[in-house]
Amino acid sequence: MNRLANSASPYLLQHANNPVDWYPWGPEALQKAKDENKLILVSIGYSACHWCHVMEHESFEDEKVAAVMNEYFVCIKVDREERPDIDQIYMTALQLMTGRGGWPLNCICLPDQRPIYGGTYFRKNDWVSLLFNLADFYKTKPEEAEEYAVKLTEGIRQYESFAPVNEKVQYTKDDLELIVRNWLRYFDRNEGGMGSSPKFPMPNNWQFLMRYAHLMKDDDIAGQVKLTLRKMAFGGIYDHIGGGFARYSVDGRWHVPHFEKMLYDNAQLASLYSEAAIWQPSPLYPVVVDEIITFIKRELTSPEGGFYSALDADSEGVEGKFYTFTGEEIEGILGADAELFSLYYNVTEDGNWEEELTNVFFRDENSEQLAKRYDLTPEELGSKIKTLRQKVFDVRSERIRPGLDYKILASWNGLMLKGLCEAYRAFDKPEYLELALKNAGFILDNMIATDGRLSRIYKGPFIAAATGNGTAFLDDYANIIDAFIALYEVTFDEQWLNKAKELAGIAIDNYYDRENGVFFYTAADDEQLIARKSEVMDSVIPASNSVMAQNLQKLGHFFDSDHYLEISSRLLAGVAPQMARYGSSYSNWAMLMLNEVFGLNEVAITGNEYEATRIELEKNYIPNKIVLGGKKGSLPLLQGRIAENTRIFVCKDKTCGLPSENIHDALKQINN
Numbered sequence: 017m018n019r020l021a022n023s024a025s026p027y028l029l030q031h032a033n034n035p036v037d038w039y040p041w042g043p044e045a046l047q048k049a050k051d052e053n054k055l056i057l058v059s060i061g062y063s064a065c066h067w068c069h070v071m072e073h074e075s076f077e078d079e080k081v082a083a084v085m086n087e088y089f090v091c092i093k094v095d096r097e098e099r100p101d102i103d104q105i106y107m108t109a110l111q112l113m114t115g116r117g118g119w120p121l122n123c124i125c126l127p128d129q130r131p132i133y134g135g136t137y138f139r140k141n142d143w144v145s146l147l148f149n150l151a152d153f154y155k156t157k158p159e160e161a162e163e164y165a166v167k168l169t170e171g172i173r174q175y176e177s178f179a180p181v182n183e184k185v186q187y188t189k190d191d192l193e194l195i196v197r198n199w200l201r202y203f204d205r206n207e208g209g210m211g212s213s214p215k216f217p218m219p220n221n222w223q224f225l226m227r228y229a230h231l232m233k234d235d236d237i238a239g240q241v242k243l244t245l246r247k248m249a250f251g252g253i254y255d256h257i258g259g260g261f262a263r264y265s266v267d268g269r270w271h272v273p274h275f276e277k278m279l280y281d282n283a284q285l286a287s288l289y290s291e292a293a294i295w296q297p298s299p300l301y302p303v304v305v306d307e308i309i310t311f312i313k314r315e316l317t318s319p320e321g322g323f324y325s326a327l328d329a330d331s332e333g334v335e336g337k338f339y340t341f342t343g344e345e346i347e348g349i350l351g352a353d354a355e356l357f358s359l360y361y362n363v364t365e366d367g368n369w370e371e372e373l374t375n376v377f378f379r380d381e382n383s384e385q386l387a388k389r390y391d392l393t394p395e396e397l398g399s400k401i402k403t404l405r406q407k408v409f410d411v412r413s414e415r416i417r418p419g420l421d422y423k424i425l426a427s428w429n430g431l432m433l434k435g436l437c438e439a440y441r442a443f444d445k446p447e448y449l450e451l452a453l454k455n456a457g458f459i460l461d462n463m464i465a466t467d468g469r470l471s472r473i474y475k476g477p478f479i480a481a482a483t484g485n486g487t488a489f490l491d492d493y494a495n496i497i498d499a500f501i502a503l504y505e506v507t508f509d510e511q512w513l514n515k516a517k518e519l520a521g522i523a524i525d526n527y528y529d530r531e532n533g534v535f536f537y538t539a540a541d542d543e544q545l546i547a548r549k550s551e552v553m554d555s556v557i558p559a560s561n562s563v564m565a566q567n568l569q570k571l572g573h574f575f576d577s578d579h580y581l582e583i584s585s586r587l588l589a590g591v592a593p594q595m596a597r598y599g600s601s602y603s604n605w606a607m608l609m610l611n612e613v614f615g616l617n618e619v620a621i622t623g624n625e626y627e628a629t630r631i632e633l634e635k636n637y638i639p640n641k642i643v644l645g646g647k648k649g650s651l652p653l654l655q656g657r658i659a660e661n662t663r664i665f666v667c668k669d670k671t672c673g674l675p676s677e678n679i680h681d682a683l684k685q686i687n688n
Contacts, residue, residue, distance in 0.1 A: 025095035026421045027063040035082035038093045049090040049127040057089040060096050060103050060121040063421040064276035064326035067137045068120040074140045088151035101538050110134040112171045124150050129546050130165040176552040180533045181589035187612045199599040208244030213268040219284035220558045224603040227639040249304050252376035257409050259307030272369045275329035275336040279428045282308050286435035290442040295637045305439050321458035322424035323432045331418045340374040349411050357404045424474035426463050430495030437502035441634050490537050493523040494563035508646035533586040535561050558604035576652040614640050615668045620653050621645035623662030632679050
C-alpha cells in the first residue's frame with residue numbers, strides 16, 4: 017500500500033493499492049518535489065466519479081504506467097470534496113488553458129505548485145506519451161516552463177475577481193429583464209433545461225427563474241420552469257424506483273443519467289420542488305420531494321444524524337448496473353403486470369440505451385391513455401404502479417450496491433438541512449422537521465469546535481483513525497448559516513438564528529477582504545497556496561460569496577444591522593456588472609437583486625396561535641420575505657409586539673404597517 021493508506025477520504029483509499037507512489041497533499045510531498053526538483057502531478061477527483069475509476073483502472077493500476085509516473089513526478093492525489101481550495105485553483109488553471117473543466121482533473125506543476133499543463137481523462141497510451149513529453153519539456157526548456165507558469169498563475173489570481181464598488185447602487189426591473197433576456201437563447205423549449213447535452217439540473221437557476229416569473233409576472237418564464245421541473249422528474253435522471261436524482265444526464269432528454277447520486281444535488285432539488293409546490297401546486301412536486309427525502313434517510317444518513325456525500329455510479333465495475341433492468345428481468349419480477357409497467361416506464365426487450373438489452377426507466381405523458389387502455393382511473397393506475405415499483409425495489413435491494421462516500425461535509429449538510437426546512441415549510445410534515453432538527457443538533461455537537469469555528473469534515477466512527485483536514489472553507493460557513501436561518505424561520509427558535517449570527521461574525525473576521533469587498537474562499541490562517549481565491553460565480557452549487565451576501569441581507573434585517581446590510585450590498589454591487597453576460601452563472605446573485613428591486617418583506621407573527629398562522633401564511637408564495645415571531649423573542653422587530661392575541665406585522669424598507677389579525681389583511685399589505 018502507498019501513502020494514501022492512512023487517509024480519511026474514501027476516494028484516496030480507493031487508490032491506496034495502486035503501484036503509483038501516491039502522496040496525499042501535504043508538506044512531505046511538496047518538500048520532496050523541491051528537494052528533487054521534480055514536477056508535481058496533481059490528480060484530483062472524488063469517489064463517485066465514474067471516469068476517475070476508469071482512469072485508475074486503465075492507468076494508475078498499471079505497473080508500467082506507474083513506473084513512468086514515479087520516475088519523473090511527485091504524484092499527489094486530492095479528494096476535491098475534502099480540499100475544494102486545491103481543486104478550485106487547478107480547475108481554474110484547466111479552464112484558462114482549455115476552456116473546459118471536469119474530473120478526473122490532472123495538472124502538471126512546477127516543484128513550487130504552479131501549473132504548466134492540465135487535462136481531464138486520458139487514455140493510457142496518450143497519458144504515458146504526455147508524461148514523457150512533459151518531463152522532457154521541463155528538462156530541456158525550463159525557462160519556457162517558468163515563463164508559462166508565471167502567466168498562468170497570474171490568470172488564476174485574477175479569475176473571478178471584480179473591481180470593488182463603494183457607493184450605493186440602485187437596481188431596477190430593467191436590470192433583471194436584461195439578465196433574463198440574454199439567458200433565453202439557452203432554453204430548451206422542448207425538453208426543458210438549458211442547452212443540448214449533457215444536461216445538469218442546476219436547481220439554483222430554476223429557483224431564480226421561478227421567483228422572477230412570479231414577481232415580474234412573466235408567463236413565458238413560468239412555463240419554462242414548469243416544463244423543466246416536469247421533464248426532470250419524468251426523465252431517467254430521476255430514480256423512479258428508489259427516489260433521488262443522478263448528477264446529470266448525458267443526453268438532451270434527461271433520459272440516460274451519469275448514475276452517481278450526490279447529496280448536494282438532491283438537497284437543492286428538495287428545496288426547488290418544495291418551493292415550486294407553494295408557487296404553483298402540482299401533484300408531482302410533493303411526491304418528488306418525499307421520495308428524495310426517503311432516499312436520503314435510507315441511504316445517505318448516518319446513525320448520528322449527519323448526511324453522507326454520495327453514491328457511486330458504478331457497482332460490480334459497471335456503470336449503472338444497480339439501477340438498470342432488462343425487459344426479461346421485469347417480466348420475471350412482475351409477471352402479467354410487466355406489460356403495464358413497461359409501457360409506463362418505456363421498458364423494451366431490446367433495451368432503451370446503449371448498454372445491450374438494458375433499460376433506464378423514464379416516463380412520458382402517456383399516463384391518461386394507459387389508464388383508459390387498462391380501464392383504470394388515474395388514481396387506480398397510480399396505486400398500481402406504486403405497488404409494482406415496490407416489487408422492483410425489493411429485487412433491486414438484493415443487488416450489490418454502489419459504493420458509498422461516507423464523508424460528512426459541513427457545506428453539503430447545510431444544503432440538505434435547508435432542503436428539509438423548505439420541505440417542512442411547504443408540506444408541514446413533522447417527520448421532515450424531526451430529521452432537520454436531528455441534523456442541526458449533529459452539526460452543533462460534532463462540527464463546531466469550542467472556539468466556535470466550523471470543521472469541514474466530521475471525524476466519526478468510520479474514520480476514527482483519520483487524518484482528515486479539520487479546517488473549513490467559506491462554503492461551509494455560508495451553507496450552514498443559510499440552513500440555520502431557514503430552521504429558525506420554521507421553528508422561531510432563536511438559538512438557530514443566534515448561531516447563524518455567530519458563524520457570520522467568524523466568517524467576516526477570517527474570510528472577508530475589506531479592501532475589495534469580497535470574501536476569500538480560505539481563512540486568513542489556512543494553508544497558503546499559490547493563490548488565495550474568491551468563489552464568485554454560481555455553478556451546480558451557488559457560490560459561497562452569493563450565499564453569504566443573501567445570508568447577510570437576511571441577518572441584517574433580523575438583527576437590524578447596517579453592517580451586515582452594507583457588506584451584502586457591496587458584494588452585489590461588485591458582481592452586478594457581470595450578471596447580464598451569462599445569467600446562469602449568477603442566478604443566486606440575481607435572487608438577491610430581486611430582493612433589492614422588490615424589497616424584502618419582514619413578516620412578524622406573534623401571539624398564542626403563531627404556529628398555525630405561520631403555516632397558513634406559508635401556503636402563499638412570497639419569495640421575497642423573511643419570517644419571525646413566536647410567543648417570546650429578543651429580535652428588534654419583536655420588541656413591543658409580543659401579546660397573547662395573534663397578530664401579523666408586515667414591514668418593508670424600515671416602515672411597518674398596522675398589525676393584521678388575519679392572513680388576508682397581511683397579504684394586502686405585502687402585495688400593496
